[in-house]
Every structure is written in C-alpha cells, then in structure tokens.
Amino acid sequence: MSTAEQATPSRESARSAQRVRRVAIIGNPNTGKSTLFNALTGLNARVGNYPGVTVEKKTGALAPGLELLDLPGTYSLAAHSPDEMVAVNVLLGGLDGEPRPDLVIVIADASNLQRNLFLATQVLETGLPVVLALNMVDAAKQAGITVDAEKLGAALGVPVIPTVASSGEGVQKLRDAIQVYLGTAPPQPKWTWPEPLAREIGALTQALSVDRFLAARALIDEGGAAEDVLCKKHDAARAALAQARARLKAAGQPPAKLEIQMRYAWIAQAIGPCMDRHPTGARLTDRLDHVLTHRLLGTLIFVALMTLVFVTIFVAAEPFMDQIEAGFTWLGKRAAAAFAGTSLEGGTLQSLVVKGVIAGVGGVLVFLPQIAFLFCFIALLEDCGYMARAAFLMDRVLRFCGLSGHSFIPMMSSFACAIPGIMATRTISNPRDRLTTMLIAPLMSCSARIPVYGILCDTFVPHEPLHGFLPALVFAAMYFVGILTAIPVALILKKTLLKGPTPPFVMELPPYRMPLLGSVWRRVWDASKAFTVRAGTVIFAITVVLWALLYFPHSKEIAVKYEDQRAFLRAEDLPEEETKARLAELDKQEAGAHLRNSVLGRAGHCIEPAVKPLGWDWRIGVAALASFPAREVVVSTLRIIYDLGPEEGGGAEEEGDGANEAAADGAAEAPPENADLAEKLQASTWPDGRKVYTLPVALGLMVFFALCAQCAATLVTIKKESGSWKWAVFTFVYMTALAYAGALLTYQVGTALLG
Amino acid sequence: MRLSECRPGQGGKIARVEGDGLLGQRLMEMGLIEGAEVKVVRVAPLGDPLEIEVQNYQLSLRKAEAERVELEP
Numbered sequence: 001m002s003t004a005e006q007a008t009p010s011r012e013s014a015r016s017a018q019r020v021r022r023v024a025i026i027g028n029p030n031t032g033k034s035t036l037f038n039a040l041t042g043l044n045a046r047v048g049n050y051p052g053v054t055v056e057k058k059t060g061a062l063a064p065g066l067e068l069l070d071l072p073g074t075y076s077l078a079a080h081s082p083d084e085m086v087a088v089n090v091l092l093g094g095l096d097g098e099p100r101p102d103l104v105i106v107i108a109d110a111s112n113l114q115r116n117l118f119l120a121t122q123v124l125e126t127g128l129p130v131v132l133a134l135n136m137v138d139a140a141k142q143a144g145i146t147v148d149a150e151k152l153g154a155a156l157g158v159p160v161i162p163t164v165a166s167s168g169e170g171v172q173k174l175r176d177a178i179q180v181y182l183g184t185a186p187p188q189p190k191w192t193w194p195e196p197l198a199r200e201i202g203a204l205t206q207a208l209s210v211d212r213f214l215a216a217r218a219l220i221d222e223g224g225a226a227e228d229v230l231c232k233k234h235d236a237a238r239a240a241l242a243q244a245r246a247r248l249k250a251a252g253q254p255p256a257k258l259e260i261q262m263r264y265a266w267i268a269q270a271i272g273p274c275m276d277r278h279p280t281g282a283r284l285t286d287r288l289d290h291v292l293t294h295r296l297l298g299t300l301i302f303v304a305l306m307t308l309v310f311v312t313i314f315v316a317a318e319p320f321m322d323q324i325e326a327g328f329t330w331l332g333k334r335a336a337a338a339f340a341g342t343s344l345e346g347g348t349l350q351s352l353v354v355k356g357v358i359a360g361v362g363g364v365l366v367f368l369p370q371i372a373f374l375f376c377f378i379a380l381l382e383d384c385g386y387m388a389r390a391a392f393l394m395d396r397v398l399r400f401c402g403l404s405g406h407s408f409i410p411m412m413s414s415f416a417c418a419i420p421g422i423m424a425t426r427t428i429s430n431p432r433d434r435l436t437t438m439l440i441a442p443l444m445s446c447s448a449r450i451p452v453y454g455i456l457c458d459t460f461v462p463h464e465p466l467h468g469f470l471p472a473l474v475f476a477a478m479y480f481v482g483i484l485t486a487i488p489v490a491l492i493l494k495k496t497l498l499k500g501p502t503p504p505f506v507m508e509l510p511p512y513r514m515p516l517l518g519s520v521w522r523r524v525w526d527a528s529k530a531f532t533v534r535a536g537t538v539i540f541a542i543t544v545v546l547w548a549l550l551y552f553p554h555s556k557e558i559a560v561k562y563e564d565q566r567a568f569l570r571a572e573d574l575p576e577e578e579t580k581a582r583l584a585e586l587d588k589q590e591a592g593a594h595l596r597n598s599v600l601g602r603a604g605h606c607i608e609p610a611v612k613p614l615g616w617d618w619r620i621g622v623a624a625l626a627s628f629p630a631r632e633v634v635v636s637t638l639r640i641i642y643d644l645g646p647e648e649g650g651g652a653e654e655e656g657d658g659a660n661e662a663a664a665d666g667a668a669e670a671p672p673e674n675a676d677l678a679e680k681l682q683a684s685t686w687p688d689g690r691k692v693y694t695l696p697v698a699l700g701l702m703v704f705f706a707l708c709a710q711c712a713a714t715l716v717t718i719k720k721e722s723g724s725w726k727w728a729v730f731t732f733v734y735m736t737a738l739a740y741a742g743a744l745l746t747y748q749v750g751t752a753l754l755g
Numbered sequence: 756m757r758l759s760e761c762r763p764g765q766g767g768k769i770a771r772v773e774g775d776g777l778l779g780q781r782l783m784e785m786g787l788i789e790g791a792e793v794k795v796v797r798v799a800p801l802g803d804p805l806e807i808e809v810q811n812y813q814l815s816l817r818k819a820e821a822e823r824v825e826l827e828p
Contacts, residue, residue, distance in 0.1 A: 076784045080777060114810040115786050260783040264791070264810075277811075285813075286796075295800040392815045396801035405804070405815070504778045504820050505804055506785055509813040 022067045022099065023178055026087060026123060027107035028116050029073035030385075030510035032135045035519060036107055036165035037070045040175065062178065069101060075115070077122040078221040078256065081429035085225040091126050092214060094229035100128065103182050105174070107133045110140035110147050110162070111511070113275060117267045118260075120156070125213045127186045130158045131177045137162040138169075139511070144280040151274040157187040166516050191266040196251055197258045200244040208234045219244055220255045285385075285511040292389055302393055305386075311472055313373045313450075320369035325675075328362025348551070356547030361540055365532065367454075371447045372528050374416045379523035383515035387412070388507060395505055401487045402494030404428075404505040407437040411486075414444035415479070416527065418714045422721055432498040436490050438721055439731055442714050443486040445479045445706055447531075448631040452705045453478050455635065459678040460698035474699070481706045485738060546626050546637055549600040558597060562590040600626065614704070614740070615697040615747040617686060627710045634705070638677060696750025700743040708739035756828070758793060758807065759821035766794025766807075767826040774823050786810035787824055795821075 025040075027033045041060025058070040071090060072083035079088040086095070093100035106123050108116035124130055134149055153160035159177045163170035193201065197219075204215040210230065217226035219241055230237045248255050292298050332354050339350040381387050387409055395405030406428045414421030421441040428434040445453070457471035464470075494500075569582055595601045604622035611621045619638070627634035684692040709715065709732045719728040756767070769791050772782055786809045787793065796806040796813065804817040 078780060078784065112810075112812045115812060118784065118786070254779075256780040257783060260780070261788055264786065264788050289797070289806070289813075293797060293799065293806070299800050388815075392799055392804065392806065393801075395815075395817070396799060396803050399803075399817075504781060505815070505817045506781050506820065507815045508785075509806060509815050511813075 019099075020065055020067050021103075021182060022069055022101045023062055023103045023105060023182075024069045024071050024090060024101035025105040025107060026071040026091070026119070027073060027135075028075055028109065028112075028119060028508075030508060031073075031107050031109040031116065032165045033070065033073060033107050035516060036105075036133060036135060036163065036171070037068065038519070038522070039165050039168055039171045041068050062175070066178075066182075074119065076119060077217060077226075079225045080221075080223070082426050084429075088217070088225040089229065091123070091128070092217075092226060092229050094225065094232075103129045103131065103178060105131050105133055105178070107135050107165075110134050110137045111143050111145050113145075113147065113271055114264070114267055117156075117271065118263050121189070121191065121263050121267065124156065124158065124187050124189050125216070127211065127213055129181045129184050129186050131174065131181055132156065132158050132160045133165075133170075133174055134160050134162045135165055138164045138167075139513070142280075143283060143511075144278040146276045147271075148274045148276075152271065155190070155270040155274060157190060190270075191262060194253075194258045194262055196248055196253045197255055197262075200248060200255075204240060204244060207240055208237055210234070216259075220259050283511070288512050289389070289509070292386070293392060298389075298393060302390060307476065309374075309377045311476070313370050313377075315472075317369035317373050321366050324366045324368065325362070328358060328366070331362070332358045348554070351551060352544070352547060356544055356551075357540070360543030360547065361536070367447065367451050368528060368531060370450050371416065371531050372524050374447055375524045375527040376520060378413060378416055379520040380515050381412075382409075383513065383519060385510045385512045388509050391507060392509060399505075401490035403433055403436060403490060405507060406505065407433065410437050410441060411444055414441040414446060417446045417448070418442040418444065418711065419717045420527075422714070422717045425721065430500075432494070432500045435722055435727065436493050436498050438718055439493060439727065439734075440486040440490050442709055442711065442718075442731060442735060443482045443489065443707065445482045446631075446711075448711065449478070449705050451635040452631060453702055455678055455681070456698045456702050459681055460693055460695055474702075478702050478706050481703055481742070485707060485742070489734070489738075542626075542630065546600070549626075550595060550598050552599060553597065554594055555597055558590065558593045562586055562593075613748075614700055614743045615692075615694070615751070616701070617684070617692050619684070620692070620697075620701065624704070624708075624710070627705075628712065630712065631705055631708075631710045634710075635677070638681070694751070695754055696747045699750055700747035703746045704739045704743035706739075707735055707742050709735035756826045757822050758795065758824035758826060759805070759818045761795040761821075761826075763795050763797050766792065769793055769824055770827040771825040772823055773825070778820065779823065782816070782820065782823065785814055786812075793824065793826070 025033060025037060037058065037060065040062055060068050060070075062068040069090070071087040074084040074087050076084075077088050077091070079085045089095045090098055090101065091104065104123055104126065106120045108120055120130075120132060132153070134147060134152070137147065140147065147162070149160040149162045159181060161170055161174045161177050163174055165171065192198070193216075201212060201216045201219060204210075204219060205212045208215065208230070210233065214226055214230055217224065218230040218237070221227060222245065227237075227241065230241070245255065248258075292301060335354050335358060336350070339345050339354075344350055381390070390412070391405035391408040394408045398404055398407050398411075407425075410421045410424040410428070412421075413424050418441050421444065422438050425434045425437045425441070428437060453475050457475045461471040461474045565586055566583060569579060569586070572579075574582075596605070600622050601618070603625060604618035607621045607625065608616075608618045611618075611624070616624070623634045623637040626637040681693050682691075686692055715728040715732055718731055719725050722728070758766075758769075761767075769787060769789055771789060772779055772787055774782075791809055793807055793809040796808050798805055799815075804815050805821055806813055806815050807821070808814075
C-alpha cells in the first residue's frame with residue numbers, strides 16, 4: 001500500500017524514471033516455495049521461459065512496480081542441473097536481459113533447519129539484501145521444534161519472518177519486511193572461510209578484479225554456472241581457476257569439502273541457541289512410511305494405488321464426458337438447423353462447420369474430464385509427498401534399465417502428457433540419464449491415447465466376462481505395453497548411444513503433508529486450460545485441414561455425373577418410394593466417390609498395401625497418417641471419415657443421415673462418448689463383407705497408438721530440451737518402427753489365436 | 756564400518772566421505788559431512804536404495820553411494 005501512495009503523485013514519471021524492481025525467491029525443494037509465491041502474488045503469475053534455456057520462469061506482481069521472480073528449487077548454489085544453473089545465473093546476473101534481483105527471499109523449512117540454512121548461507125554471500133522466510137513453523141511445532149526467529153535473525157544478520165504459507169500466516173509481515181529491506185546494504189556473512197580456500201579466493205578476486213562471491217563459486221563448483229560466467233568475462237580465468245584448484249588438491253584440501261564443512265559447522269553452532277528440539281514420539285511420517293514403504297504392503301499399496309488412479313479416470317470421468325458429448329451434438333443440430341432453408345444448405349460451408357469444426361473439436365474436447373482427473377491425481381500424489389516414496393520404491397526397477405528413481409516423476413507425468421514429462425527431466429542432473437528418460441517418456445501412455453483406447457475398448461472388447469471390467473483391464477494393459485517396451489529401449493540406449501557410468505541417486509524423502517486444495521486445483525486448471533487451448537488452436541487447425549483434405553478436390557465431374565443420373569432417375573416413371581430409395585443410394589455413392597477421390601482418400605489407398613498386414617483398411621491408414629500432429633486427432637479423423645463416407649460394399653444399411661440419428665439413438669441408451677462413431681466402426685466391412693474391426697485389429701491398433709510417436713508437440717519438445725532435431729527424428733523413427741512391429745505382431749498372433 | 760553395511764536402526768558418526776567429484780560434493784551438501792550423526796532407517800522393498808536419517812531429515816541413497824560413507828568405529 002505504502003508504495004502505491006508514494007507513487008500516486010507522479011505515477012507516470014516514477015514509472016518511466018524507475019525500472020521495475022525485482023525480488024527473487026529461492027529455496028530447497030519441498031519447502032512450500034510455490035505456495036508462498038502464490039500467497040505473495042495472488043493469481044496473477046506469468047509463466048514463460050528464460051532466454052536461451054527452457055527452464056520455466058514464473059513471475060508475478062508483489063506490489064506496484066515490484067516483481068516477484070520464482071527461482072527453481074535447489075539444495076545448493078553449486079549448480080549442476082539446468083534448473084540449478086538458472087537459479088545461480090539469475091543471482092549472478094549472468095543471463096542476458098535478466099538484471100540481478102534487488103532482494104532475495106530465502107525460504108527455509110523450519111523443521112529441517114540445518115540443511116535449509118546451508119543454501120541460505122550461500123545466498124547471504126551474493127551481496128544482495130536477503131529476507132529469510134521461516135516457513136511451516138506450524139508443522140515444526142507439531143514435530144516438537146520451535147525456532148526463535150529473532151535470535152536466528154541476529155545470528156544470520158538478516159530479518160527472519162516466521163510464516164505458514166499455506167494459511168497465509170506471516171505473509172503480510174514478509175511483505176512489509178521486503179519493502180523495508182529493499183535497497184538496504186547486503187548482510188555481512190559472519191563465518192570465516194578456512195585459510196587455504198580464503199587465500200585462493202582472495203587472490204582470484206584481485207587478479208581478475210571480480211566479485212568475491214563469483215570468484216568463490218567459480219573456484220568451488222567445477223563445471224558449474226559461475227565458472228561459465230567468469231570465463232566469459234575473463235580469458236585468463238580458466239587457467240587461474242585450474243591452478244588454484246590444483247594447489248588446493250595438492251595440499252589435500254578439496255575446495256568443495258572445505259566450503260561445505262565450514263557452512264555446516266557454522267550452522268550447527270549458530271542455531272544451537274535459537275532452536276528448541278523435543279521430538280514428540282514417532283513422527284506421523286515415520287509411521288506412514290513404515291506401511292507405505294513396507295516390503296510387501298508398500299508394494300501392494302503402490303500397485304493398487306496406480307490401478308485405482310487409472311480405473312477411476314476411466315469410470316469417474318464418464319458422466320462428464322457424456323455431458324460434453326451431448327452439448328456438441330446439440331450444437332451440431334442447431335448449426336444444421338441454421339443452415340436449413342438457406343442457399344448454403346448442404347454446401348461446403350455447412351459441411352465445414354458441422355462435420356469439420358463442431359464434430360472435430362467436440363470429439364477432442366470430450367476428453368477434458370479425463371485429463372483433469374489425471375492431473376488431479378498427479379498433483380495430489382506429488383503434494384502429499386508420495387511421489388518421492390514411489391521413486392524410492394521404484395529406483396531398483398528403474399536402475400534395471402540404467403536409470404534412477406529420479407526418472408520416475410518425469411515418467412509418471414508422461415502418463416498425463418509427455419510434454420510436461422520431458423520438461424520434468426530437467427531435474428535429472430546426469431545428461432545421459434536425462435536424454436534416455438526424454439526418449440522413452442513418449443512410450444508412457446499419455447492422455448491423448450485415452451480417446452483411442454477408450455473407443456476401441458468400449459466398442460470391441462467384450463463386456464461380458466468379469467462383469468464389464470474387461471474393457472478397463474485391456475485399457476490398463478495398454479499402459480503396460482508402453483512400460484514394458486520402454487525398459488528394453490532404455491537398456492539398449494544406455495548400453496549403446498548413451499553409454500556411461502550409473503549416476504547417483506540422492507533424494508530427499510519429505511514429510512507427508514496434507515495437499516492444499518488450492519494448489520491442486522491450480523495444477524488441474526493449468527493442464528485443462530492448456531489442453532483446451534490446444535484443442536481450440538492446433539487441433540482445431542488440424543481438424544479443418546483434415547476436413548479439407550477429405551472434402552477437396554470435390555470434383556465437378558463427379559457432381560455432374562451424379563446430377564445426370566439423378567435427372568435420368570426422376571425422368572423414369574417409377575413409384576415414389578422407389579425413386580426416393582434410389583436417390584438416397586445415389587447420394588451415398590456420390591459421397592463415396594468424392595471421398596475416394598479426395599486428397600487423403602487417395603493417400604490412404606496408396607498406403608493400404610503397407611498397412612494390410614496389420615489388418616487395416618485404407619480408412620485406418622488415413623486416420624493413422626492424419627494423426628501425425630497429435631494422437632487424439634485420430635478420433636476426429638475417424639469421425640470425419642465416417643460422417644462423410646458411406647460404407648463400401650456390405651455396410652450400406654448403416655448409412656442414413658449419419659451423426660444426428662446415431663447420436664439420438666445413443667442418448668436413449670446413454671452409452672459412452674462417441675457412441676455414433678462406435679456404431680460406425682462396428683459396422684465397417686471389407687468389400688467382401690468381412691468386418692474390418694475384429695478384436696485383433698482393435699488390439700493391434702491400440703498397440704500401434706501405444707508405441708507410435710504421432711505427436712508433433714512431443715517431438716518439438718524433445719528437440720527443444722535435447723537441443724537438437726537429431727533426437728526428435730530418432731524418437732519418431734524408432735517409435736514408428738516399434739509401433740508397426742507391435743501392431744503386426746498383435747494382429748497376426750491375435751488372428752491365429754482367436755481366428 | 757560403512758553406512759552401506761548398517762542394518763535398519765544402526766548408524767553412527769561419519770568419519771569420512773570418499774570421493775571428491777560431483778557425487779562426493781552432493782553427498783556432503785545434503786549434510787553427510789564428517790562428524791555428523793547418521794543412521795539407516797529402512798531399506799526399500801527391493802533391497803536398494805536405503806532411507807537414512809541425517810541432519811534431522813530423511814534422505815534416500817543407494818547402497819553404492821552409502822558405501823562411500825565411512826563411520827567412526
């Protein structure tokens with residue numbers, strides 16, 4: 001408030017004269033940093049990327065003219081993963097176009113003070129004003145730990161504000177402290193560096209005439225962010241650093257060890273008088289872990305939990321999906337009604353609006369509830385602390401394919417969408433592990449496969465045995481197809497292209513916490529919004545292009561030919577009933593002729609020989625081709641194909657004026673989404689009358705979509721994160737080959753077994 | 756004795772952390788420094804990794820990494 005008042009008299013001039021001041025917030029993972037960020041900025045965060053790197057940059061307004069910048073969570077300023085590098089680089093002012101912040105908030109977990117203060121002491125050396133937010137003081141008190149904030153502040157030489165970010169307690173005091181300490185002198189660290197290290201840092205500072213903090217970090221963190229910054233500034237830096245390190249090592253004084261021991265030693269003696277510790281019996285976390293990481297029980301709970309998640313997504317989302325489906329059916333009817341009686345009736349525009357846009361976008365948006373549910377589970381599991389336990393349980397398994405438990409969270413996220421999963425690999429500091437995880441992440445069945453699995457499972461997997469649970473089981477099995485394929489792929493990658501020593505697995509097991517509804521909701525909202533925007537833009541554009549590829553060239557020759565035949569028919573003196581029937585037959589034939597003649601229809605026929613061994617007809621071929629931009633497009637492609645196209649040969653009785661009728665039927669029986677499409681698929685036949693979609697074909701198609709790389713956005717993300725198109729192309733080629741082989745195997749073996 | 760040889764509930768004072776590379780640095784940063792008290796809390800169902808307690812918090816690391824941590828006799 002006070003700044004607003006100060007700014008009022010000459011706001012304009014103040015704005016232009018004074019740049020926006022920036023406060024950065026940094027802290028260990030699992031300290032409630034995001035929650036505090038949200039509490040300080042409200043709901044106005046802007047999310048972007050740092051220039052040149054793909055680390056997410058989140059900023060929000062703290063007060064007028066004051067911006068809050070969220071730095072990636074880190075345990076130390078000795079940065080090695082890309083996330084940590086960015087955090088250090090921002091504090092150093094080493095990123096282009098990113099001025100150094102004017103103040104740093106360090107957030108520390110009150111119940112884990114020693115380790116949290118380790119980072120805090122490093123930040124205190126940056127030469128920037130610091131305010132320490134002592135967070136989760138309530139949880140600490142429950143665990144029998146009380147911290148005297150004033151004494152701690154005096155010991156550190158910075159203001160210490162106790163907070164409970166989740167309830168907003170102390171947040172206003174933190175705001176006030178920020179305003180007070182902006183522009184003040186930076187704290188003076190009270191610890192003394194061990195002699196050999198202090199001497200070398202002093203010498204470097206003088207020789208290169210740089211900041212002491214920069215020189216110290218560059219010397220200690222070999223290959224880290226500070227070394228980069230320093231070497232860019234000074235040609236002589238590299239040699240000077242190497243010599244200094246060599247001298248210290250020769251003296252048996254490795255710089256990192258000296259620094260770390262100095263800090264922990266100082267922290268231990270400094271916090272003694274500030275902290276009161278009376279652990280209250282066995283902690284809840286410990287009791288929970290006793291069960292949740294138990295040899296037998298823990299494993300069973302893990303498997304049960306993962307199964308529950310997917311069965312729930314399948315079942316609980318259904319009523320919502322029915323609603324969305326009904327909404328779009330209604331919209332389609334209204335649109336068709338609006339065209340009726342106008343000169344545009346039955347023309348290109350009506351086809352585009354009703355069959356292209358409404359049916360296409362509706363067919364994709366219907367999966368929004370499933371995505372929302374999945375992200376809800378991921379946010380819950382992550383926020384309550386179970387994700388780390390899952391990594392703990394799964395590390396041995398992931399190590400089997402040369403990875404570590406760190407890869408578990410990116411993999412788990414990839415079940416929602418490979419894009420956030422691939423982005424989550426930034427927390428893996430080993431580059432080979434990171435790349436391997438990135439390359440196998442798209443094998444995890446993402447939400448875009450749900451429509452494909454969903455419609456095929458519902459339509460072709462018998463409901464009878466197992467009381468209707470068989471489709472859900474097949475659905476779950478598809479997830480295992482991806483997982484079981486990923487293991488050998490990772491193993492081969494780690495043994496060949498990405499060979500190297502096994503990296504360490506050092507991971508905190510944070511205390512269990514009650515997830516905050518607000519932050520869970522935010523994750524669900526963000527994911528749903530992103531998906532809806534994608535459906536409204538990229539997928540919308542693709543849908544329109546697809547409609548066009550299926551509609552055009554819409555040859556005049558064909559139209560004229562059928563018009564002639566109609567005129568000829570009308571001229572004949574037949575009973576009215578028969579004329580009607582034969583006219584309808586002509587309409588179907590004309591539509592079929594247009595489709596076969598369309599750009600995509602021709603392409604589909606061209607590739608039919610290649611996909612016939614998979615049991616696919618040209619329509620499935622077309623749908624698979626058209627789904628390159630995004631897997632979920634396959635459903636809208638099939639919709640367009642079947643809405644526009646009559647059956648060839650035997651399936652004619654299924655025809656009629658398509659979607660509306662079928663949907664109306666469907667509404668009475670209340671079947672799941674895309675019931676109209678499901679009916680069309682079931683009725684689809686080869687020219688000789690055999691059904692196209694037998695169970696082996698449906699299973700093979702699901703395996704194909706489980707393993708294929710039909711997602712342009714994923715490939716673009718791999719390119720961005722790996723820094724090279726090479727890996728994106730590699731992913732597409734290997735996954736497509738696997739998908740084809742998998743579908744071939746499934747169809748051939750399935751047909752041999754099931755007939 | 757090394758940390759990797761401890762059974763759940765066992766532990767002691769750290770005498771030495773081997774390795775001066777990135778791994779050694781990471782272990783020390785997480786609080787596994789000379790003189791610190793450490794104990795094994797439990798072992799993952801598949802025999803690895805370990806859950807340990809150090810600096811009053813819980814950390815998970817593999818046996819291969821715990822082998823670098825030597826305890827005072």
